[in-house]
Amino acid sequence: MKKIAWITDTAAQLDESFIQKYDVHILPLGVVFPDGAYRESIDLTQDAFYEKLQLAKASPKTSQPPIGEMLSLYEKLQTEGYDCAIALHLSSGLSGTFESAQSATKMTDFPVYTIDSKIGSFPMGKMIEMGHALLAQGKDVKEVIAAITELTARAKLSFIPASLNQLHKSGRVSGTQTFLSNLLNIKVIISFKNGKTVMTEKVRSIKRAKNNVTALLRADIVTGTVPEVAVIHCNNASDAELWKSELLQAFPSIKIQVVPLSVCVGVHAGEGTIGLSWVTY
Template sequence: MKKIAWITDTAAQLDEAFIQQHNVHVLPLSVVFDEGSYRESIDLTQEEFYDKLRLAKVSPKTSQPAIGEMLELYEKLQSEGYDFAIALHLSSGLSGTFDSAQSAAEMSDFKVYPIDSKIGSFPMVKMIEVGDRMFAEGQDADKVVATIQGMAEKAHLSFIPSSLNQLHKSGRVSGTQSFISNILNIKLVITFVDGVTVMKEKVRSNKRAKQSVMSALRKDMETGTVPEVAAIHCNNAEDAEVWKKELLQEFPELKVSVVPLSVCVGVHAGEGTTGLSWVSY
């Protein structure tokens, strides 16, 4: 049986048990504040990030792993006797990480299959799970890559920022839009379309925003199979747990987990953001 390594980045938000079980090597995304750069999950915890974000006068920036860091990892895996690696990264529509992985793979003697997840967070976890299971069943790399790419087309992630304050600070909306939206309690529903985030709806009240996301979920459940859903959040596990309970009341057999989003999402969406993510089969 071939010795296979998985590579991803911190957009996937893998826990340590998953990393060990599936032999995943995680490259950290970075957040750059005025005083310096911090590698997600290494130099900065979720709690520390949001503490710093609240105090920041200037919105931080995000940064991808360097090509040199990728090449170093590829050489290390080759020296440890791996036959090849699958490198699954955050959507190329949001980050240059996938493009860097492609460039690094071309520069390395080690065989790497870079994959654009076209999304982030929970669907990346499911892609690794499915791919690892296929390898255990004896499937070849080309088949696994094709399957994961197919999953990327059926992955969904929608989120609702708690307010537009951080979107304004990060330059995504104007100060006037932020002020008016907060006064009128307008909520945005932001979703992934073809690998980029777009505003799907602008509605009055969080309840209506959640109904919009739930409608998308019900539609996918009617046309396909959705065995698991993640209630995602930016430092707002309490509201994500509420959404989980609401999901289980309507779909008692559904597997629902509560998953934090990468702090790189928090840079733009802001603290308090919640949403749902799933993969339709």
């Protein structure tokens, strides 16, 4: 049986037990503040990021892992006796990480199979989990890649920024839109569509926004199987836990967990963001 490594980036926000269980190697995304660049989960914790974000006069930028770091990892895996690696990365519609990985694979003789997750966060872990199970069943790498690629079309993620302030600072919405949104308590819903984030709804109040996203989940439960749901958030665990409790009452048979989003999402969506993510089988 081949020794196969799993590679992903910090957009997946995998916890340490998952990383150890599935032998996953993590490439950190970056955040660039005026005082320097920081690697997520290495130089910058979630708490430290939001402290810096609150004090920052200018919005930070995000950055992908350098190709040199990718090549160093590939070389390390090769020397450790791995036969190849499967690299699952944040959607190419949001980051150049996937394209950089593709370029890096052409610079090494170590076989690396790259996959565009077309999403971020919770579904990336489910893709790795499924791929690991398929390998254990004796499936070859090409079959695993095909299965994960098919799963990307059934992964969902929608989030609700607490306000449009950070989206405005990062250049995603206008000042007028931000002012009116704050004045009228308008909440926007942003969802992944074909690997990109799009503003799908504008509603009055957080309650209506949550009901809208919950309706999307309910529709998938009716037409398919949704065994797990993640309540995702940007430094807003209290509201995420409240939504989890509400969902457990509505869907008692579904496993529901609370998962923080990458700080790179926080750069654009802002502190207080909450949402839901799931995969339909």
